[in-house]
Amino acid sequence: MLCSYLMRVPRNSSQYYRYTRRKWIKIFLVLLTVGIFIYPIRHSLIINFYLYLGKKQIGNGEYTRALNTFQKTVTINPRHALAHDALGMAYSYLGKREEAEKEYQNALQLGIKYQRWFDHIQSGDQLLARGKYLSAQVEYRHASRLQKNRASAYFGLGATYHALGDFPQAINQYRKSLTLDPNFATAQQLLEVAVQERKRGITHYLFDCNGEVLGSRIHRQSQYYYPYGSITAHPLGFSHPELGSMGLGKKISDLRMGNKIYLTLDCHLQVVASRALGWYRGAIIILNPQTGEILALVSQPGFNPNRLKRDWKKIQNHPHKPLLNRVLEKTYCPGSLAHIVTLAAALEEEKVLSEIFPFQCRGRLEEEDMQEGRIHGKIESLEEAFQEACSLAFARTGIHLGAHLISEYTERLGWGPEIWESEKEFPLPVISGSIPFLPKENTTLLARTAGGMEDQCQITPLTGALTAAVIANNGLLMKPYLIKEIKNITGQTFQAENPRVLKRVLKPETALRIKELMVATVDSGIARLAKTKKVTIAGRTATVKSGENEIAGWFIGFAPAEKPTIAFAIVVERGSGPYTAAAIARKIVETIL
Ligand SMILES: [Zn+2]
Numbered sequence: 001m002l003c004s005y006l007m008r009v010p011r012n013s014s015q016y017y018r019y020t021r022r023k024w025i026k027i028f029l030v031l032l033t034v035g036i037f038i039y040p041i042r043h044s045l046i047i048n049f050y051l052y053l054g055k056k057q058i059g060n061g062e063y064t065r066a067l068n069t070f071q072k073t074v075t076i077n078p079r080h081a082l083a084h085d086a087l088g089m090a091y092s093y094l095g096k097r098e099e100a101e102k103e104y105q106n107a108l109q110l111g112i113k114y115q116r117w118f119d120h121i122q123s124g125d126q127l128l129a130r131g132k133y134l135s136a137q138v139e140y141r142h143a144s145r146l147q148k149n150r151a152s153a154y155f156g157l158g159a160t161y162h163a164l165g166d167f168p169q170a171i172n173q174y175r176k177s178l179t180l181d182p183n184f185a186t187a188q189q190l191l192e193v194a195v196q197e198r199k200r201g202i203t204h205y206l207f208d209c210n211g212e213v214l215g216s217r218i219h220r221q222s223q224y225y226y227p228y229g230s231i232t233a234h235p236l237g238f239s240h241p242e243l244g245s246m247g248l249g250k251k252i253s254d255l256r257m258g259n260k261i262y263l264t265l266d267c268h269l270q271v272v273a274s275r276a277l278g279w280y281r282g283a284i285i286i287l288n289p290q291t292g293e294i295l296a297l298v299s300q301p302g303f304n305p306n307r308l309k310r311d312w313k314k315i316q317n318h319p320h321k322p323l324l325n326r327v328l329e330k331t332y333c334p335g336s337l338a339h340i341v342t343l344a345a346a347l348e349e350e351k352v353l354s355e356i357f358p359f360q361c362r363g364r365l366e367e368e369d370m371q372e373g374r375i376h377g378k379i380e381s382l383e384e385a386f387q388e389a390c391s392l393a394f395a396r397t398g399i400h401l402g403a404h405l406i407s408e409y410t411e412r413l414g415w416g417p418e419i420w421e422s423e424k425e426f427p428l429p430v431i432s433g434s435i436p437f438l439p440k441e442n443t444t445l446l447a448r449t450a451g452g453m454e455d456q457c458q459i460t461p462l463t464g465a466l467t468a469a470v471i472a473n474n475g476l477l478m479k480p481y482l483i484k485e486i487k488n489i490t491g492q493t494f495q496a497e498n499p500r501v502l503k504r505v506l507k508p509e510t511a512l513r514i515k516e517l518m519v520a521t522v523d524s525g526i527a528r529l530a531k532t533k534k535v536t537i538a539g540r541t542a543t544v545k546s547g548e549n550e551i552a553g554w555f556i557g558f559a560p561a562e563k564p565t566i567a568f569a570i571v572v573e574r575g576s577g578p579y580t581a582a583a584i585a586r587k588i589v590e591t592i593l
Pocket of ligand 1: 361362363372374375376377389390391392393
């Protein structure tokens with residue numbers, strides 16, 4: 001219609017001139033009208049597009065990008081209520097609570113009403129599930145203003161107050177949500193928990209693998225209490241308002257409020273191991289060889305984390321450093337544990353050793369400057385050498401295998417630094433061991449390393465236990481871990497660690513052969529003191545120098561040998577060599593299996 005009106009043909013020239021002028025005025029007016037209408041529509045189209053895009057970006061976890069997108073909408077129209085609302089949500093996800101609150105104030109002043117597109121209960125739930133209580137609280141508070149009758153907004157608000165330790169507010173909000181929805185089971189349940197916790201004045205936050213309480217927070221003093229005291233001192237570390245934090249206590253400092261942390265530790269085993277070590281100075285670690293879960297970790301001398309303030313001076317001046325975690329932060333010479341490396345290399349590479357065996361042990365090797373405490377006499381094979389722990393036979397075998405193979409297998413078994421460099425996420429401080437660089441021409445160093453008599457070779461008790469675990473687990477090395485899972489205030493798991501293979505170290509056949517030899521060592525060889533009628537134990541002992549004029553004894557092994565459920569390493573400083581360590585191993589295995 002508009003077109004036909006504009007296209008009317010004039011009858012003569014003067015009419016034509018007037019007509020053209022009028023035509024242009026009309027076209028101008030039409031365009032102006034259209035522009036006036038379209039301009040705001042175009043703007044609101046762009047804003048809606050950006051809101052849609054930002055919402056998608058939030059859904060994908062791209063919070064910074066969402067923030068940028070929403071900021072564009074506010075630039076286009078600073079009085080757009082929903083744009084401010086959306087911007088607030090992006091700030092919440094980014095953990096910027098003050099900015100979020102400010103945007104929500106803006107949105108409320110501009111008259112924001114509830115919109116399903118930006119549901120703040122939903123975002124609150126998401127943040128709550130991740131244990132981000134402060135941000136979740138901002139969301140629920142805003143939601144409770146927009147939807148005054150939604151029980152879940154008040155429940156969420158209550159849960160965040162509960163997690164952050166504000167019990168009166170938590171109870172108040174839970175009750176509000178129950179007034180709106182009397183059948184809200186979770187609210188009822190958490191209300192009871194909050195009432196109880198307020199009455200007792202403590203919250204349990206740390207548990208072992210069976211749910212036994214390992215750590216609690218005392219509300220009034222905002223201090224931590226460890227029910228097992230010095231028994232769990234080293235795996236748990238501590239957190240003290242004046243003395244700072246150490247170990248796991250430091251690692252989980254952001255996770256304690258409102259969450260429940262479950263460890264792989266088994267309290268029963270921890271007590272057994274701690275008692276078995278008694279007053280000896282040393283270290284014990286027990287792990288599950290099939291999963292890598294750390295079940296017990298004992299270091300002695302220890303300290304009582306519940307009496308830190310009182311004992312602090314004594315702890316710091318103690319000559320044997322009670323704060324040192326000997327399992328993870330102290331290295332010892334492996335001694336004849338190194339025979340496992342040499343044996344593994346020879347078996348895995350299928351080396352023929354007829355040049356060496358039968359070997360006549362005379363107690364010393366002149367060329368390599370090595371001396372043994374015993375004269376073993378005639379040794380028929382490397383396997384016999386293993387059972388008798390003849391270091392000289394292993395030294396000769398090492399020379400025969402060559403520096404390259406000995407280096408390769410020490411590295412493979414994780415005795416070098418390599419394994420811990422890629423495992424930065426381990427929850428406790430760990431130091432790596434060291435193995436000497438073996439130049440081809442230095443046969444003395446090679447012989448001493450392969451024979452287990454080189455002081456430059458150093459490993460932690462953890463590494464010793466992992467070596468036992470590799471043999472127990474058919475040659476597979478599992479990643480050791482301590483934190484099993486973390487649950488939020490409502491009991492949802494938001495962080496969990498599962499068994500993970502670090503690498504295949506040995507072929508199953510090689511591991512099996514070494515296992516048989518380790519069983520024989522306990523059954524009739526040098527580690528007889530660990531023998532028990534109840535269970536078959538596979539083991540390896542070692543006597544090593546530790547410091548000036550001091551010896552330490554090792555025992556590493558696993559049980560039951562047929563289907564191992566535990567692998568362990570025990571180091572006793574100043575005990576009677578490996579015999580104390582072997583006896584401790586027997587005591588532990590007899591008690592727990
Ligand atoms: Zn010998």
